[in-house]
Amino acid sequence: ETGVTQSPTHLIKTRGQQVTLRCSSQSGHNTVSWYQQALGQGPQFIFQYYREEENGRGNFPPRFSGLQFPNYSSELNVNALELDDSALYLCASSLNRNRWEVAYEQYFGPGTRLTVT
Amino acid sequence: AQSVTQLGSHVSVSEGALVLLRCNYSSSVPPYLFWYVQYPNQGLQLLLKYTTGATLVKGINGFEAEFKKSETSFHLTKPSAHMSDAAEYFCAVSRGTGGGNKLTFGTGTQLKVEL
Numbered sequence: 266e267t268g269v270t271q272s273p274t275h276l277i278k279t280r281g282q283q284v285t286l287r288c289s290s291q292s293g294h295n296t297v298s299w300y301q302q303a304l305g306q307g308p309q310f311i312f313q314y315y316r317e318e319e320n321g322r323g324n325f326p327p328r329f330s331g332l333q334f335p336n337y338s339s340e341l342n343v344n345a346l347e348l349d350d351s352a353l354y355l356c357a358s359s360l361n362r363n364r365w366e367v368a369y370e371q372y373f374g375p376g377t378r379l380t381v382t
Numbered sequence: 383a384q385s386v387t388q389l390g391s392h393v394s395v396s397e398g399a400l401v402l403l404r405c406n407y408s409s410s411v412p413p414y415l416f417w418y419v420q421y422p423n424q425g426l427q428l429l430l431k432y433t434t435g436a437t438l439v440k441g442i443n444g445f446e447a448e449f450k451k452s453e454t455s456f457h458l459t460k461p462s463a464h465m466s467d468a469a470e471y472f473c474a475v476s477r478g479t480g481g482g483n484k485l486t487f488g489t490g491t492q493l494k495v496e497l
Contacts, residue, residue: 269425298484307472307487308426321484355425359483367414367476367483373425 267292269358269374277380278346286341286377288356296320296361297339298371299331302353314339315364343379351381384409384475388488396496401460403491405447405473408454414476415456416485417447421469429471432456443467468495 270289278284290297296315300308310323314333328344337358343350357371389404407413414433418426430441437449447458456473470492474485 296483300485300487305490307474307489308485310484310486313484323484357426357485361483369483370416370428370431371483371485373418373427375423375425 269356269372271354271356271374271377273377274375275378275380277382280346280348280381282346283342283344284346284379286343286354286356286379288339288341288358288374290337290339290356290358291372294358294360294372295337296359296369297333297337298357298359299339299341300355300357301325301350302355302376303349304352308355311341315361318364320364346381348381351379353378384413384486386473386475386486386488388471388473388491390491391489392492392494394494394496395463397465398462401445401458401463401467401493403458403471403473403493405456405458405488406454407456407473407475409475414483415447415449416474416476417441417445417456417458418472418474418487419469420472420490426472429458463493463495465495465497468493 298313299311302308312322313320317333330342333339353376355376357373359369359371385408387406416431417429430439432449440446473488
């Protein structure tokens with residue numbers, strides 16, 4: 266069974282640029298969530314996708330957007346990068362029976378470390 | 383709105399001593415609670431979770447936690463610390479509005495284990 270994988274591992278971008286981060290969910294999982302973890306902080310929920318549809322969004326501006334593909338892999342796109350976007354971006358997957366399910370644990374990938382200069 | 387408070391951003395224990403990491407939650411509905419561990423430069427690994435049923439939950443690596451509704455707490459314990467337990471620990475709650483298992487995390491507790 267393959268776990269959650271993320272790419273790239275690290276990247277450095279300049280303020281104002283755009284970035285795309287990728288996540289492959291664990292085999293059989295239909296739900297993907299993205300989190301931002303700033304240095305020294307706990308992860309903050311960005312948004313979740315359930316079966317290719319957005320299923321909730323945290324307190325992040327519209328320049329943070331995402332997609333989930335038919336194979337349930339996912340992308341996180343960030344436009345107009347700001348210095349404060351520097352963080353570890355974590356993807357987590359789970360197998361949910363429906364879009365309202367709250368109990369299922371999420372399995373996290375190793376993250377993508379984004380540095381904005 | 384739901385939230386989690388972890389008391390103590392840094393905890394230091396001797397090898398073999400009791401580990402106690404504190405977590406208090408705030409939720410308008412019965413919460414689902416989780417503890418995750420994060421080793422340096424890695425993602426999060428689930429230690430244990432509480433959803434319903436038995437309030438004492440046992441997890442991996444000898445950790446356990448007890449859900450106490452009256453105290454709104456979900457403290458993590460381990461009877462005897464090992465050097466390999468040194469990591470950052472996050473308490474999280476999943477029970478928001480709008481459905482879905484979105485996690486709200488605490489700010490984390492860095493556990494140091496000394497010889």
